[in-house]
Amino acid sequence: MALGRNARRILIIDDDPDALSLMRSLCLDAGVQIDEAMDGATGLERAVAQTPDLIVLDMVLPDAGGIEILRRLRAEPRLAAVPVMVVSARRDQTSKVAAFEAGADDYVLKPYDLREVLARLRSQLSRRETLEKLERANIELRLANERLEELAITDELTGVANARHFRTRLAEEFLRAERYQTSLALIIVDLDGFKAVNDDHGHHTGDRLLSQVAGRLVAEARSTDIVCRVGGDEFAFLLPHTDLDSAEHLAQRLSERIGATPLRLAGGKLAGVGLSCGVAAWPECAEIASADELFIAADQALYRAKRAGKGVVISAPAAGTAQGPVAESSKKRPGLPTSPRQAEAH
Structure with a gap:
């Protein structure tokens, strides 16, 4: 038997x-x-x-x-x-x-x-x-379960971390920076010219462009950096152990490299897009005492960069320097903090 x-x-x-x-x-x-x-x-x-x-x-x-x-x-x-x-x-x-x-x-x-x-x-x-x-x-x-967890924190279109994961990591990294008194920088980038690509070539082409940009951003990141998509055509770089000066240099490099190399669209067409960047860092920048305030400081800097033109990098004011009017971004991002409107209406 x-x-x-x-x-x-x-x-x-x-x-x-x-x-x-x-x-x-x-x-x-x-x-x-x-x-x-x-x-x-x-x-x-x-x-x-x-x-x-x-x-x-x-x-x-x-x-x-x-x-x-x-x-x-x-x-x-x-x-x-x-x-x-x-x-x-x-x-x-x-x-x-x-x-x-x-x-x-x-x-x-x-x-x-x-x-x-x-x-x-x-x-x-x-x-x-x-x-x-x-x-x-x-x-x-x-x-x-591991796959589901990965999907829950990943932006489906670009493959980078999504806004949900960004909120979690921003809070975690801010608490870690406070505890160990280390620098923490944040860069928020917005694509210049993306709306024109969407309008001229359609959303499918726009999605492809976003995916290509995300790949280039990840290629520029260090292993310790956290790259996330936080809005439609906005990305964030969370930079542990990075001061304001180093973050500004990275933002400038990102803006120059993305702007200098056209992206290839369907059918072989090329599209030129640039990056505008807002930069903030703890503890160097003024009036930052929480993760939300770090985000708001970088977001306000991005708003000023977009108002100044294309391919512009602007940092939040350093502690002890004069601070201009606080601006509110025109972008609405579910679950992410927004700054109070104290500037002129858009």
Whole structure:
């Protein structure tokens, strides 16, 4: 009688030739592949190397007690889920309890009752198969959850982090900067000329352009920088351990490189777009005491940059310098802070 449709491998660790021969015949008749070891050291070595589906372990071995070998088997991470069936002529309760406490899954008495042994082998192999299915299901579930988590924080169009993830990371990085008294800079960039591309070539072409811009922005980022899409044609660079001067240089480089290289549209057409940038940094810029205020400072700087022309980089005022009128961006971004309107209406 076969023990299962799939080929299974059993490791038998037993120095009794008669018991070994009987178990070998039983397994072979049942269509199960077997490996054998006649001492504990060899059995342990083969178990680790092969990771069998079931281990049949005699309580008495020439080089070590079966309980000791069982403990060493259970100490191996690769063998944690492999069932172990202890076989022994010892019928006393103490031996049985000792085997189960050391990690045995079953205890079978010698001499064997063939029908009982076959039933127990089938039960343990079935249990092993069930555990493997559960393990595979858990892995698939974990991977699916990781994928869902990734999708939840990723902008579908561009592949960079979305506004939701930006809000979370901005708050986290601001708290970290405050705690360790390190600089934190933020650049908000807006595409110049994007509306014209959308109007002239359609939204599909505009989406393709946004994806290309996102790729170029990511290429300019350091491994510690966080690039996010925070609005229709707006992106944010969150820069841990970066002061205002360094952030300004990066913003200027972004603006120059994006503006100097036309982007290729469908059909081979080229579109020239630029970047306007607003820059702010904690603790250098004035009146910033929270993550929201850092965002508002960079957003107001971006608004002034857009008013000044194309390809302009403007930073929020540094602490101790005169600050002009506060402007409100014309952009509305769900979930992101907005500055109070104190300038002229748009």
